[in-house]
Each structure stands twice: as structure tokens, then as C-alpha cells.
Amino acid sequence: MSKFDSIRPYYDAEANPAIMKILEDPMLEAMMSFTFPQDRNQMWKELMRHTHSLRDFQINFIYPGLMKVLEKSSDGLSTGGFDQLEPNTPYLFISNHRDIILDTSLLNSCLYENGLVMTTSAIGDNLIKKPFLHTLSRLSRNFAIKRGVSGRDLFESSKLVSDYISQSLLKENRSVWTAQREGRTKDGNDITQKGVLKMLTLAEESKDAFSYFEKINLVPVSISYEYDPTDMLKIPELLAKARDEKYIKSENEDFLNLLRGIMGTKKRIHIQVNGVLNQEVKELSQSELSQSDKLNQLTNLIDHKIWAGYKLWPSNYIAHDLLYGENECVEHYTNAEKEAFEKRILEKVNTNNPEEVKNYLAMYANPVNNQKKTLA
Numbered sequence: 001m002s003k004f005d006s007i008r009p010y011y012d013a014e015a016n017p018a019i020m021k022i023l024e025d026p027m028l029e030a031m032m033s034f035t036f037p038q039d040r041n042q043m044w045k046e047l048m049r050h051t052h053s054l055r056d057f058q059i060n061f062i063y064p065g066l067m068k069v070l071e072k073s074s075d076g077l078s079t080g081g082f083d084q085l086e087p088n089t090p091y092l093f094i095s096n097h098r099d100i101i102l103d104t105s106l107l108n109s110c111l112y113e114n115g116l117v118m119t120t121s122a123i124g125d126n127l128i129k130k131p132f133l134h135t136l137s138r139l140s141r142n143f144a145i146k147r148g149v150s151g152r153d154l155f156e157s158s159k160l161v162s163d164y165i166s167q168s169l170l171k172e173n174r175s176v177w178t179a180q181r182e183g184r185t186k187d188g189n190d191i192t193q194k195g196v197l198k199m200l201t202l203a204e205e206s207k208d209a210f211s212y213f214e215k216i217n218l219v220p221v222s223i224s225y226e227y228d229p230t231d232m233l234k235i236p237e238l239l240a241k242a243r244d245e246k247y248i249k250s251e252n253e254d255f256l257n258l259l260r261g262i263m264g265t266k267k268r269i270h271i272q273v274n275g276v277l278n279q280e281v282k283e284l285s286q287s288e289l290s291q292s293d294k295l296n297q298l299t300n301l302i303d304h305k306i307w308a309g310y311k312l313w314p315s316n317y318i319a320h321d322l323l324y325g326e327n328e329c330v331e332h333y334t335n336a337e338k339e340a341f342e343k344r345i346l347e348k349v350n351t352n353n354p355e356e357v358k359n360y361l362a363m364y365a366n367p368v369n370n371q372k373k374t375l376a
Helices: 012-022 026-035 043-049 054-073 102-113 131-139 151-170 194-201 209-215 231-242 253-263 278-286 291-309 314-324 335-348 354-375
Strands: 074-080 092-095 119-124 142-145 175-179 218-225 267-273
Touching (some): 012 054, 012 131, 043 054, 054 253, 102 175, 131 142, 151 194, 194 291, 209 291, 218 291, 231 253, 231 354, 278 291
Parallel strands (some): 092 175, 092 218
Antiparallel strands (some): 218 267
């Protein structure tokens, strides 16, 4: 028994029994039919029966499935900054968060292709309530973050996650991915929550909580999709927020977002690694600032790194100009690209509702505004 049993991925010794448990599941069969369309005899099942590690499961089944997703629903993935990372070195990747599954899956595909340590990745337990998804998630080396807890339960849950992340990085030589905030960014305004950084320091046993960041390799990552396949699914929550109303999710909303994120149109995608913050962390740690102010400074630094590294697409610049009624960014897109984006708006948005149009455009325009701040 481990104290992490309630949140951890499977151990390698548990991989094969877990695979056998879902081998005949219709959802797995659908996934593998999509991944291996030429495999009429389901040879993938035989390969799965002889799979005994999480790495083999990820490389032989998840990775080719992801390549098929990119082929079918995107115009390709570009990357930058991976040459700044060292092999056999664990990193804590903290990124903006757009898509439930793809953000971390795409990052891991890039780490794999570059011969780098792949991650154990945070996922909200609300997303893996279905037994099949729970098993698949643990096979994909995800660890669960408890949602909907408060008070003492929240602290104990956060401490457990912090200890798990620390053990992964410092004892198991395993990289970790976490989002910069709880849940996906709905409005395109990527802001790091100080509470996420504070949670990470709970594993530090000394009185100097901030010194934890000196022990690890902190790496901000920017992920950008030219088209967000779940953009319209985010609008109801944004409208409720604008009206200062409590938003209540529908029963299968998370699952619908998950599926739409995988199969919806994305056009181009870019992942940018924005350097390792070892020097910046060291300078902050040695400063006379209070613990709280050090965390504030690190939060702002991560924000600026993510904003500066965010690949801006024509969709971002077009939305910015439409939102503000100007042509400030006109050199960054063609008339054809603008017409295509306006067609997307007409197809997806209730143009008779100004608030809906405004929220939709802001979702794409905010990364432009944020990048401007880094250049000011």
C-alpha cells in the first residue's frame, strides 16, 4: 500500500491486468479502430495482451492514436524550445490549459520524439468518473486531482498531490505536467493561479517553502491552437460569468468537451518550451522579499513567459481587430483568412447576441493583448 494509491497512475506491474480489464471494452475498440484502420484482424489486441509497462502502452497505442488525431483534425503541430531540455532530467512543466486531453498528450509526444523524460500529468477526477476513462487515465500515467472539496479536505488533498509531485520529480526522476490554473482557460486569458504554486510548496519540509523551487526544474510551456475545437462549448459558462450567475455543468458536459477536443477542427497547433527558470528562481529565493511576494513574482514571471511564447495565429489577430473595430493587426492575416474566420463565427455564434459575439472574439483576442504586455 502507498499513501498515493487514491491518486497515482498504475505501477508497471499493474499495467497488464488493467489492460486485460478493458481489452473488450467498446470504447477501447473504437479508439483502436480509429488508430489502426488497416488492422482488420485486431492484431492490436494481441500486442496489448503482451504489454507490461506504461511506457509501452503510451508508445505503442496512445502515441499512434495521437498522430492519427493530428492527421485527421489538424494542419500539423510545430514546436520550439525543446533543445533547451536535457535527457534523463525531470522537469515540472507548467502550461496554459486549453484542452482536457491534448495539451498533455501533445507535450508528451514531443518529449518522446526528442528523447526526453515523459510526464506524469495532473487530471481532475471529475473527468475520469467513467470506469473506462479512469483505467485509461491511469495507464496513460495521469494522477488525479480531487475536485469539489473544501476546508480541511482541500488542504489534505493538496498536500497529497504536492507530495506525489515532489516524489515523482526528486526520487523517481519523472517529469510532471500541471496546468497553471485549476481547469481550462475559457476566455483565452492565461493567468497562473498563485494557489497552484503554493500547493507545490506544501511538500517542502523546511520553513523556507519557496526553496522548494530551487530543488526542481521549472519550465513554463505555451500551447496554442489556431482554432479551439471546444470554443463554443465554453461560451455558456462565459455568459453566466458575465451575468454574475453560478454556472452549473450539464451531466455529460466534461465528456462532450473531451471528445470535441480530440476530434474537432484545430488547424495549426504550436507548443513552445520557454526555458528552465533555474536562474530566475535562484535570484528570487535569495531576495529579501516575503514568501508571499516571492510567489507573486514567480506567478508573474510564469505568466510573462507563457504569454511571450504563445504562438499567435491569424485567428487571434482577426478576432482582436474585430473585437476592437480596428485594423491594428491587419498585416498578420490575409483577406481569405479573415473571411474563413468570419464564416466560422456565423456558423457557431448567435450573432444576434452581442454578448456572445464579444465573448467569442475575446477568447481569441486575449492572447494578443497578453503578448503586448510582455513587449511593453
